[in-house]
Amino acid sequence: MADKRIPTKMYLEESELPRYWYNLNAVLKHDPALNPKTLKPVTAEDLSEVFCEELVKQELNDKDEYIPIPEEIQEFYRMIRPSPLTRAYCLEKVLDTPAEIYYKFEGNNTSGSHKLNSAVAQAYYAKQQGLTSLTTETGAGQWGTALSMACAYYGLDLTVFMVKCSAEQKPFRRAVIETYGGKVIPSPSETTKVGREILKAFPNTGGSLGCAVSEATEKALETPNCKYVLGSVLDHVILHQTIIGLELKAVLEKYNIEPDMLISCIGGGSNFGGFVAPFIKDKISGTKNYRIIGVEPASCPSLTRGKYAYDFGDTGKMTPLLKMYTLGNGFMPTANHSGGLRYHGMNPFVSKLYHDGIIEATSVEQTKVFEAAVTFAKSEGILPAPESSHSIRVAIDEALKCKETGEKKKIVFCLTGTGYFDLKAYTAYNNKTMTDYIPTDEELQKGFDSLPNIEHNK
């Protein structure tokens, strides 16, 4: 036994790192995105107005199951990857469970999350295309940080429209972005037409992600050699994030670990999709029968209580229409501390997987999430991001079920990031001033009323 002990931390050798991303589009088709004006499937031309060419190609590629990772991106990945797979021996001991708990930790880089996996790819392709600058939006700040790191590395200018209340509440997030050379504009701002209009109508607004998307898009359209990029929801983002799942699959095989369930938190779908994509084919074919579980906040339950319909990706109704589980583009999530999970919709793939019964979803309340976060922090020595702690909550619950049944299930979850910039939330939990919120059916109905009234949704 001593010799066969599974190590606490498991790494792949550099020579074992994946050299391809995994393209789920080649295996499983979802309903196409629609041009909202024509209600026809979006074309490369539609998308290229706003997005980088190579990313548009990836978004629409449904032929190649494996897409090579350019050497320049691999070079960057080698600085931040592989991320470790950790056996949570100490957490298991604290829980006194026969279950085996494993986590893939994506937070060991300065962006503090998995977001850097896609940011570096997007910045690379922008550079290759000869662009000189990018725009984006950021809410909680992880994506803005990751993209500013990637742009600094490739020498691109970056303008980040940061939701105003977030920029004010998280001055240190802003400082990291600025240290990497990103220009932060609290949104709504006077720098864009849409921003000025919103400020005129709502002078005291703290902003919203929807508004920041609109400002970033406008800015990209009017700036020469500039495109807009985003960090979740679209398929090419998930494509880049499959580096997580590919590494996981390789390291599980290397150490001969057969998981019983894969768990990850789910907002727009970027980490979840990337974490699980390489496992889907075996699940569909029945070769493997692991459970795959997405965890969302009870306050923003897109999968568990949303509708499967065509909807806009933003509140400004400027994006293509996506077929997805959605609470409606008019749904306003409450001030949950997991900023990364406050999104009305869901990546179309993840939506289809849920609709087809290939994956499960569950929702958890905020205080229960932080209780799990603190248990984890004290036993495993990592202060987790609130988003990631949704996975921890469900992993702990499943391990405690094993304690009752005596089953030695192997539970694997994705620890997407660290909570170093979320300490106001931890302080609220410590002081017992944190509250929970579950929207009523009536409140959800208001969101559903904002769904586009088109033939496809009838």
Place this chain on the structure above:
Amino acid sequence: MADKRIPTKMYLEESELPRYWYNLNAVLKHDPALNPKTLKPVTAEDLSEVFCEELVKQELNDKDEYIPIPEEIQEFYRMIRPSPLTRAYCLEKVLDTPAEIYYKFEGNNTSGSHKLNSAVAQAYYAKQQGLTSLTTETGAGQWGTALSMACAYYGLDLTVFMVKCSAEQKPFRRAVIETYGGKVIPSPSETTKVGREILKAFPNTGGSLGCAVSEATEKALETPNCKYVLGSVLDHVILHQTIIGLELKAVLEKYNIEPDMLISCIGGGSNFGGFVAPFIKDKISGTKNYRIIGVEPASCPSLTRGKYAYDFGDTGKMTPLLKMYTLGNGFMPTANHSGGLRYHGMNPFVSKLYHDGIIEATSVEQTKVFEAAVTFAKSEGILPAPESSHSIRVAIDEALKCKETGEKKKIVFCLTGTGYFDLKAYTAYNNKTMTDYIPTDEELQKGFDSLPNIEHNK
């Protein structure tokens, strides 16, 4: 060449992790610490009043070159170690240098620094002794965070006297400590006699490390089953930190890398001592002739401009007298942003190594340090702690010298931690409001005037 490429990130296997700490005391003797009342070498009895028994034994052990790491501590180390040795390919490219740059990164844990290596050992021995609580002080906050993590893991209560201005300026550091269950008391406080006296004399003081040490010591003495622990300066702290140097030595050998120089920042000496200790014997014997360089801030130049004399470790003159390079216990360092390097004295070992010419020391100015930090952050994807950036500055300077001479020197430095809680400093650098400070000879003389007027110092 492709096959022989040195990987970007180098890890030891779990089975290769050191199971012993390295005790430099067994190889090289320094002048003993003195009881300030008797001016005789301190005894175990003297020290045991305040410190844990096993730590006192380690402090005075000059026989055993290798000291076994208890299995329970190894279990914790396996969660946070090995730390990676990284080849800084991207930094080398940015500098366009023929030099090879490597760094051992100790910041991939929630304490954000190497401090956890000793904190977990100290908490373990306290638990073994049957203690139920510990006290300590913290300035910048890394040590307080590390010890709160260790105490949470072993179920010990912890009171942290946090320098008041630091507690106010770094509310999130405080929040992390509290999340792990540590009780934070801004110092000076009304909770101790010494605190009340200081507050009476200086009602508006922001506190100092010396005062916090005195409060933590008083609190430990009056609390049942409680001892005081500290995170630097003493030999047993360096002993635990040798895990860094031992791993480094093993991984350098594994990948057949012969360093030309070892560089690390230096405050009280804990990371520097631990980083270099396992390399000292070969350096003294002449088997190896690598340069070993300590880097200190120009604003607090203990080695480069201090005196080698017996001095107190604290401004309250309560500790044993240590033979060390010191600016005098009355020296008041300016508000340099590298809180971890603002200490008047230096570990006695490190002092002796410098005095005997075995190691070198150099000092660097703050703005130059941050310039190096930002260059590093943009190329290597890690936002470094200001303290660690002292090493980066010198590593970059040495690499640039190689660019001139064409030499392919192998430069290895210790990246002790991350700067996620130092963003006010980065903001000051970004805004160009950061200043440098070099004390005048007259200012230094005031500090030297506070040295104890004893026979040994004549």
